[in-house]
Amino acid sequence: MQTDTQTDTLTSQTHSLIASDRVEGTPVRRSGGKKIGTIERLMIDKHSGSVAYAVLSFGGLLGMGQKHAPIPWARLTYDRTLGAYHLDLTEEEISRAPSLPAGQEFDWGDRSREIEIHNYYRVPPYWGAY
């Protein structure tokens, strides 16, 4: 199985760019291929120009009860075989992940909330140390 991770040094530089509107709507699957949800949008840090989060849309039925979870970009890897981003979270882990009902807006200005997100996913924050 060939995989293409965002940090894979084997990935040829010749295909190193991806369009934002292609990422939006891309499925997110866990190992084994079960779909967790889809990427709703990317959140970009205006200062550095780097992607901070992919907002994962998951759960719910017929548009009801859907949730949004910001996933630190570093935690997602693209899997060419699955045609999806791969996220190694169990059903239980995703249910405990920081999230909001789909209709609500995140308070992206709340740094303590952002720290909580990065602690949950155990990755360094996009804005440097804290």
Place this chain on the structure above:
Amino acid sequence: MQTDTQTDTLTSQTHSLIASDRVEGTPVRRSGGKKIGTIERLMIDKHSGSVAYAVLSFGGLLGMGQKHAPIPWARLTYDRTLGAYHLDLTEEEISRAPSLPAGQEFDWGDRSREIEIHNYYRVPPYWGAY
């Protein structure tokens, strides 16, 4: 006139994130407010997770003759008063800028083409030195 540049250190950290699907479709204007075009999409470097280009859609009439020009992200600044990204290029400069008919796909793998783009806009390349 208040401006909000991507690198403005005065911009509070509390509003440092922007959604990819909000950037898509945002107008691009030159000084004085004249519209150059709109941002079609962002091109993201998979390796670093940083935005390499905003693809500017411009020119044409009734959907005919429209062109796409990749603008290095560092060259765009958001102007809150204009509700648009600001790009300091004259009509003549934008007509000479590296671009393609809207229907055609860029060969993002062609590094010499990317160097041409960065030389044109006189900004350092997103992949480091060349």
